[in-house]
Amino acid sequence: MILYDYILSPSCYKVRLLASLLGAPLDLRPVDFHPGREHKAAELLALNPAGSIPILVDGDLVLTESAAILAYLAAQKGGYWLAGDAPAAIARHQQWLDFSHRLTQALGGARLVEMLHFEGDLAALQTRGVAALRELEAALFVQRLGGQSYLIRDTPSIADIACFPYVALAPDGSIPLDPYPSIRIWMRAIRALPGFIEMPGIHRRHDLAPDPFAEVPS
Amino acid sequence: MTSHAMRDAWYPVGLLSGLSEGGKDSLLLGENITVFGSATGAPSVECSGRTLPVVRRFGHLWTSLGTPDKDLFTIPEADHPERVRVDVGVVRVKCSPLRAVENFLDIAHFPFVHTDILGAESHPEVSEYKVEIRDEVDEVWATKVEFFQPQAARSAGGGITTEYMYRVPAPTCAVLYKTCPPRPGAWDVIALFVQPLTEDLCDVWPWMALFDDESALTDLIHFQQLIFLQDRSILENQIPKRLPLDPAKETPTRADLTSVAYRRWLKRHNFTYGAQLVAG
Amino acid sequence: MRLSHGFVRGETLSCIYHGWRFGADGACRKIPAHPALVPPRTISCGPLPVAECNGTVWAAAKRPDHEPVAYDGYMALRSVVIAASCAAVETACQGARAHGASKTRLGGHDTLLVMNGYAPNAVLVIVLVAETMPVAGRLAISTALEALRRTVETWGRAA
8 A cells, every 4th residue: 555645744644643553554655745745746636636645545546535544444454443333433433533624624724824834814723723622622521521531432443543633733833732631631542552653743652661761760 | 123243144035946936925033024036047035125135055045134244154065966955845933043053953852852763762872072163164063973873864774873063154054964874984964044033933944965866855855854843843842932041041961062152152243133141 | 841741750750852850859860861970959940839639730839838728528520721811700600709719500510610810811720529429410510611611702702
């Protein structure tokens, strides 16, 4: 499987992260998104007329939206990361995948304005971003009251992976995460999953690695 | 209008390959400027109706608000015909332009911020190196800087002890020379050109001139963007926002000698835009 | 560098930037760039006095001459940040002041709100509820707290 990838793209990172969590190998094909705008050039437009990345190519199959790519990877690996059969779980899972697009537009939009000189109404994007984070915080609080660590149950699903990167990178768009304790607990849980990989702006949990100075008296 | 020594220095304001004929608005030292590309190859910069001096070098357009008393610095090593010259593109950072340069001069953060790439937590030690302010060229130099790196460059196959030299030829520019994995004896050149927008906001233009026959250009760009974006989240959370030039304010260790010399050199020249002189 | 970006291993807090380790007393225990060095006692991250009470962490600029007020039988449920002033939040919840907390009915239950107006237009509100409160009551209180936030912030936009 070939992933058309950009190292700074949270949407591409979703795919790399899930592939790593699943132990599914990917061939990465780096796309010069910035400054080259290669995603808008002929070769990539032929694959994806929308001019967006990630793009996953598996033989004759070409997939373009990150949520669809996540579903494909998860289904290939036994479906453990999908919603299961219960109607409510299927629906809530879909609801969070849809919600993830709002995160992309608001938090991701603010990030592109603040970081890479994209055009956009920063204040409006930030306002929408804060509204989305409050919704997520409230939902994760309710999940914790019910003893569940993730968005639809006590184990992670692709809904969590779809929402995680843009939330974790909200500070790149000058939206602090300090006011959201349930979100921070949820992010710490995701960062502790076996096979977790980082991207710039999302640090690994150094506390989970062995202490190289273990003999230091505390 | 600001009146300080940094007005007479040169600053990067755009990639030569990315200029727009219609003009692009930007900031320099808090003043509004407009950067114009040109089909005939003569780009220009305007500030409040004034035409500013320009220089085209290292793939970037450079300008100054004042009257530079010397030419923009050169990097002779970068001219080698076999080198790949890489425009990495711009990244905006909410930090003091001086802090962006100082972070670039620091190696002790590699194990924690660039984990398993430029440093490893199991090899955090910074051994002794040499730092000087070279009066004849008026530049800060650090040499014989050695550090263990798991993946020193895109072209590196595994962990190696890398040797670095750092050079600060202008208040918001730094050049790094480092061991070149595929070509022993030669140096890769990695530069950080910082455009000071305000005292706590900057546009950073990383640039490289490498010997690398193997890697695709996009891989080289991504490697440097990966490294710099790992730094960005650190830079935006430093306290105080402005670089303290009061020696009592922070606690330097032997690993920080380059930073100490850089701060001393800034203070000597009154390069204080983005600095904090009195402890606050 | 903000230490909140750092990490805790054992009994030390490490800075994410250079890995300097600080003990509970704020003193620097380790500088990884110089592994053999015993950090001078003068290096400290400047700790604040803190205390834990009712599931809430309290901090002070200087060591106060008293412990935080303990609200018997209450425990913190959740915190929210409201983009308003403390005064506006207090007006909205119409609570009686009781030992630094605001006694407020939320979702049909008695609650205590403790507040920290940490910026001119941002107040951290922690809601304390009866320790024995069942889950349904906790949900109702949480929902009512969000409604309270909407009310206060709407006033702010109207003003």
